[in-house]
Amino acid sequence: MPPPPRSDATEQRPFDIDYSRMIRTLNEAHYATETSFYTAAGLRGCEERLWERHGRDARILDVGCGAGRVTRAVAELGGRITGVDINTAAIDAARQAAPRVEYVEASMTCLPMPDDFFDQVWCLRFSFNALASDDERLATIGELWRVCTPGGMVLVEAFNWHHQGCLGLVRAANLLDLLARRLHTYGSRGRSVPIPDRDILYLANKAAGAAPGFAHLTTVRELRMLAERCGLGPHAVVSSEAGLLDGHLTPVRTRHGAYSMWLVLRKPEEH
Numbered sequence: 001m002p003p004p005p006r007s008d009a010t011e012q013r014p015f016d017i018d019y020s021r022m023i024r025t026l027n028e029a030h031y032a033t034e035t036s037f038y039t040a041a042g043l044r045g046c047e048e049r050l051w052e053r054h055g056r057d058a059r060i061l062d063v064g065c066g067a068g069r070v071t072r073a074v075a076e077l078g079g080r081i082t083g084v085d086i087n088t089a090a091i092d093a094a095r096q097a098a099p100r101v102e103y104v105e106a107s108m109t110c111l112p113m114p115d116d117f118f119d120q121v122w123c124l125r126f127s128f129n130a131l132a133s134d135d136e137r138l139a140t141i142g143e144l145w146r147v148c149t150p151g152g153m154v155l156v157e158a159f160n161w162h163h164q165g166c167l168g169l170v171r172a173a174n175l176l177d178l179l180a181r182r183l184h185t186y187g188s189r190g191r192s193v194p195i196p197d198r199d200i201l202y203l204a205n206k207a208a209g210a211a212p213g214f215a216h217l218t219t220v221r222e223l224r225m226l227a228e229r230c231g232l233g234p235h236a237v238v239s240s241e242a243g244l245l246d247g248h249l250t251p252v253r254t255r256h257g258a259y260s261m262w263l264v265l266r267k268p269e270e271h
């Protein structure tokens with residue numbers, strides 16, 4: 001008997017991809033091959049000032065701690081810090097770099113930590129940009145807020161999609177990339193869908209032979225919207241680095257041209 005004809009419905013079924021899972025696999029390979037960089041690197045100037053200003057007397061949670069760059073430095077300065085990361089290889093390297101620090105292997109989207117526990121919740125150097133979907137970003141902001149003590153602070157350092165770069169070239173390249181994606185979708189009559197806007201895959205350069213990386217480039221508006229969707233709008237400021245470090249939390253407008261920006265959430269004291 002000849003096989004039954006394939007129905008149109010079967011032919012037109014979209015190719016199912018679990019995008020978040022695919023990005024998690026990519027991240028796992030990428031960050032496992034970059035541990036040598038994060039173990040050896042020290043604090044950046046802004047982090048030293050962050051420590052001086054907010055970290056010294058605080059119980060700190062380092063979210064997406066990687067191979068222990070910040071946990072090691074803070075432990076050496078006599079601080080109290082816990083590291084959490086989803087990557088087994090990174091956590092293993094962090095344990096070697098700073099053995100006395102407590103580490104937890106978990107996703108920032110679902111932290112196995114009590115409510116109202118850490119005075120400072122830091123998600124530094126673009127760990128937030130490793131998340132692949134709005135659901136994950138919303139869950140993470142909710143979790144960072146939940147584990148922060150009343151009177152405490154959540155800091156998320158995020159890549160800026162509007163970053164200008166030298167002579168505005170980065171900005172121009174990003175806009176061309178966006179246009180190319182639109183044209184690609186148009187040209188294929190929607191049958192070929194590019195990865196979501198502002199998601200990029202890049203060649204890693206922090207360690208020889210490292211696997212390619214992923215980043216979702218955020219905008220000021222997007223960070224504000226995420227905070228609002230979590231019901232945290234009144235407590236949220238997207239600040240420049242200078243504003244964060246001089247204590248004024250200067251809100252940045254949509255056309256902030258610097259490389260990074262900071263989502264700052266201040267949790268009110270309980271009455």
Ligand SMILES: C[S@@+](CC[C@H](N)C(=O)[O-])C[C@H]1O[C@@H](n2cnc3c(N)ncnc32)[C@H](O)[C@@H]1O
Pocket residue numbers: 027031038063064065066067068069070084085086087090106107108109123124125126127128130131
């Ligand atoms: C760019 S590295 C930054 C490491 C560290 N914050 C630093 O400044 O040295 C990003 C880290 O985020 C971690 N990460 C990515 N997705 C995560 C998730 N869902 N939960 C926890 N950590 C995650 C990666 O495994 C990686 O170690």
